[in-house]
Amino acid sequence: xxxxxDLTGRRGLVIGIANEHSIAAGCAHMxxxxxxxxxITYLNDKAEPFVRAVAETLSAALIMPCDxxxxxxxxxxxxxxxxxxxxLDFVLHSIAFAPVVDLHASLVDCSxxxxxxAMDVSCHSFIRVAKLALPLMTDGGSLTTLSFxxxxxxxxxxxxxxxVKAALESSVRYLAVDLxxxxxHVHAISAGPVQTRAASGIDQFDxxxxxxxxxxxxxxxxxIEEIGRIAAVLASDTGMTLTGSTLYADAGFHIVA
Numbered sequence: 001x002x003x004x005x006d007l008t009g010r011r012g013l014v015i016g017i018a019n020e021h022s023i024a025a026g027c028a029h030m031x032x033x034x035x036x037x038x039x040i041t042y043l044n045d046k047a048e049p050f051v052r053a054v055a056e057t058l059s060a061a062l063i064m065p066c067d068x069x070x071x072x073x074x075x076x077x078x079x080x081x082x083x084x085x086x087x088l089d090f091v092l093h094s095i096a097f098a099p100v101v102d103l104h105a106s107l108v109d110c111s112x113x114x115x116x117x118a119m120d121v122s123c124h125s126f127i128r129v130a131k132l133a134l135p136l137m138t139d140g141g142s143l144t145t146l147s148f149x150x151x152x153x154x155x156x157x158x159x160x161x162x163x164v165k166a167a168l169e170s171s172v173r174y175l176a177v178d179l180x181x182x183x184x185h186v187h188a189i190s191a192g193p194v195q196t197r198a199a200s201g202i203d204q205f206d207x208x209x210x211x212x213x214x215x216x217x218x219x220x221x222x223x224i225e226e227i228g229r230i231a232a233v234l235a236s237d238t239g240m241t242l243t244g245s246t247l248y249a250d251a252g253f254h255i256v257a
Contacts, residue, residue, distance in 0.1 A: 005232045007034035011085050012235060013077070014040045015066060015129065016094030016146075019050040020057075023146060023194055024094035026224025027231040032058050034232050036089075039081060041066035061085075068095065068125040069117075078132040088136035090235040093129050093145040096122040098160055110160045118160055123168040130175050130186070140183025142235045145172065147188045147246060149254055157208065169246050176244030185243040187234045192222040192250030217252040226251075 012031050016024040017040055028038055039062035042051035048065070055063045062084065064077050081088055102114030126145045133143060150158035151165035169188050176186040193212050213221050227249045233239045234247070248254050 005030070005034040005229070005236050005238065007031060007036035007232065007236055010036045010089040010235065011061075011081075011087065012036050012038055012090040012092065013081065013088060013133075014038055014092045014094070015077075016092070017041070017051050017054055018043070018047055020054050021194075021224065022054075022094070023191060023224050023227050024092060025054050026226075026228040027092050027094070028054070028058055028060075028228070030225065030228030030232040031090075031092075031235060034236065036235070037061045037085075039064070039077075039085075041077060043067055068121055068128070074125070074128060075132065078136065082136060086136075087138055088133055088141060089139070090142040091129055091133050091144070092231055092235075093126045093143070095125060096146075096161065096164075098122070098164070102160055104157075105159065107159055107163070115160055115164075118164045119167060122161070122164045123171060126168060127171055127175065130179065130184075134179065134182060134184065137182065137184050140185075140240075142185050142187065142239060143175070143179075144187045144189060144231055144234050147190045148193070149190055149248075149250065151190065151246075155208070172246065173244045180243065185234070185240055187239070187242065187244075188246040189227060189230055189234075190246050190248045190250060190254065191227045192216070192253055194222065194224055194227070212250075212253050215253060215256050216250070217256065220251045222249055222251050 014028045038060045040060050041064050042048045066073050066077050068074050098118035099114045102110040147165045150162040151169050172186050172188040230249045
């Protein structure tokens, strides 16, 4: 891997690891395989032991708390990176949230408060990340976020997260234009469904997994490592010819009618 995707000397921030099964964890492992130094975050005290276990396997240089709904925590992450590293080359943003009652409700029944919280955590936090990362990307850089096919097609039980992820993908395009003069590239990875802690909150997620498996050309569900390889490409020189796009890491699910 390191012979193909060379990230030697680069430093990246990974936001969104919950445990070893997280898509963000798979991405972080691929970044390290390419030679990058990694900083990672954990949501709260409950999540910290699981994330630290992953951090040990990554030899992560920095591990910091980051709940984007807590004032100042996201800013503190970038302040520490500035203090200890002085620069940043790439960021992976892999966080999403909606209150369970709103996530399980049909879109017409979701609350304004639940919709706003989902949009803040899942979408606007990426815009905040971009603003905070920009002063540290003195030689250009790469910002990548995670999306899902439910952003462009109505997927059963995905509910309010569909419009939220659609807004996230649109934000990627606008950020790509905004940041291009600074040499910063912005990407979304539309990942196939993976059995993660976050995904378990989606109603009837196991049925969705089996439907996707059946409709995917090779009846293959993607792994976190396969998604991570795409993320590593986007963080490398190879990925610098791309910006503003949503790339599918779903084994071809999106091409099948």
